[in-house]
Amino acid sequence: MSKENNSIHPNINSGEITINFGEILRVLKSYYLFIGITAFIFAGIGAIYSLTIPNEFVATVKLLPEMDNRSSGSNLGGLKSIAGLAGVDLGSGLGSDLVKPDIYPNIVQSTPFLLEALQSNIYVQKHKKWLQVYDYLIAYPETPPLQIFSFNQSVQAPKKTTGIQSPKSTISSELIQLNKSQYYAVNNLRRRIKAEFDKKTGVIMISVKMTDPVAAANLTSFTQSYLTKYVISYRMEKVLKELKFLQDRLLDARKSYDNALSRLSTYRDQHRNTFLQVAKDQEKKLQYEVDIAFNLYAGLNTQVTDSKVKVQRETPVFKVLEPAQVPLQKSDPQRTIITLSFLFFGLFLSLIIVFFRSVNLKKLLSQ
Structure with missing residues (x-):
């Protein structure tokens, strides 16, 4: 019986942790609209902010x-x-x-x-x-x-x-x-x-x-x-x-x-x-x-x-x-770089919010 259990769950005894990429893709598909809008908003803020800086x-x-x-x-x-x-x-x-x-x-x-x-x-x-x-x-x-x-x-x-x-x-x-x-x-x-x-x-x-x-x-x-x-x-x-x-x-x-x-x-x-x-x-x-x-x-x-x-x-x-x-x-100012910096910051912030609010750690990390 113990041999059967080990064959069904081979990673339990070994202690190895694997990441379930399927769970990550599922969350990204579910919240892609939120992530895209957040990144777009931050990019717009960056573009507007760059226009408030005089040319040098x-x-x-x-x-x-x-x-x-x-x-x-x-x-x-x-x-x-x-x-x-x-x-x-x-x-x-x-x-x-x-x-x-x-x-x-x-x-x-x-x-x-x-x-x-x-x-x-x-x-x-x-x-x-x-x-x-x-x-x-x-x-x-x-x-x-x-x-x-x-x-x-x-x-x-x-x-x-x-x-x-x-x-x-x-x-x-x-x-x-x-x-x-x-x-x-x-x-x-x-x-x-x-x-x-x-x-x-x-x-x-x-x-x-x-x-x-x-x-x-x-x-x-x-x-x-x-x-x-x-x-x-x-x-x-x-x-x-x-x-x-x-x-x-x-x-x-x-x-x-x-x-x-x-x-x-x-x-x-x-x-x-x-x-x-x-x-x-x-x-x-x-x-x-x-x-x-x-x-x-x-x-x-x-x-x-x-x-x-x-x-x-x-x-x-x-x-x-x-x-x-x-x-x-x-x-x-380098307005393109400023806009892209805000965009990536918005993208990163939205991913952090989605991760802590929606990702199931038990499904994401499997042993």
């Missing part, structure tokens, strides 16, 4: 910055290659005064740059006029294709309220204090401007996302100009200060030389027919002062010339590989 356009520019190896690579010469074989790194090859390209993304994300970018002008096609970036983000935000809600972004954006204010006497000139509208605009712009550095190719890519294609191209060009000027200013600040110092000292040396030469000429004119030894000694002393002043002036003049050459040599060079262009196609 991305403009990019690619730069090739200068990679300077004079200060480290060329001075070490073959010693660096030998040290490399021994596993010792003697430097990355960048000059000590050169801004590393890894820092460029931080520059375009800094608050001083963003505040200056907010004051720059961009051309907006929809309004057919030039606007400041600040006004465009706060007062003239782009509207989506479908406006369901009664409010828009301009209402959401805070007005020019001051917020917490401190007495001017307690704030250092180096500190930045933003009101609420400036804080909103800065954070909005920080999400729109990005810079990336490719360590393999050494290329800097600046991208700007705006709701207007021409505005995106304008702001990309401004960002490129600001970044190059910032790097050049940082790199040349020390060299230009040195040049200014030498030029000031050169003017002082020239005055000292002219005064010493004038004193010598006056003394000679006054003691032209004098044969006293005292007069000759005084003339030698004045001539010595003239020689010292001239040597100082000549030396400083040479240093000024060398410093001017150094300014030209040390000025960083940026090669534009791909200039900024007005984008022809929007980058966001």
Whole structure:
């Protein structure tokens, strides 16, 4: 008898669990209309939601910055290659005064740059006029294709309220204090401007996302100009200060030389027919002062010339590989992907509901 039972129910003793796909198909056939309607409703919600998002356009520019190896690579010469074989790194090859390209993304994300970018002008096609970036983000935000809600972004954006204010006497000139509208605009712009550095190719890519294609191209060009000027200013600040110092000292040396030469000429004119030894000694002393002043002036003049050459040599060079262009196609939102995502979510949700409400676990799982 036990053998008969085992032959009729072979899976009872083995403990194996099998899934009854017939039960699954039966439930799907019974509730296919509910599943299809739910997925269709969610797809419609996704399509409507995608239309409430304004179009975004991305403009990019690619730069090739200068990679300077004079200060480290060329001075070490073959010693660096030998040290490399021994596993010792003697430097990355960048000059000590050169801004590393890894820092460029931080520059375009800094608050001083963003505040200056907010004051720059961009051309907006929809309004057919030039606007400041600040006004465009706060007062003239782009509207989506479908406006369901009664409010828009301009209402959401805070007005020019001051917020917490401190007495001017307690704030250092180096500190930045933003009101609420400036804080909103800065954070909005920080999400729109990005810079990336490719360590393999050494290329800097600046991208700007705006709701207007021409505005995106304008702001990309401004960002490129600001970044190059910032790097050049940082790199040349020390060299230009040195040049200014030498030029000031050169003017002082020239005055000292002219005064010493004038004193010598006056003394000679006054003691032209004098044969006293005292007069000759005084003339030698004045001539010595003239020689010292001239040597100082000549030396400083040479240093000024060398410093001017150094300014030209040390000025960083940026090669534009791909200039900024007005984008022809929007980058966001990807309405098809959003709609499909909602559709699959609705499909998944409907299957979960059907499973927990209608599937008989005893029939589905058999042993």
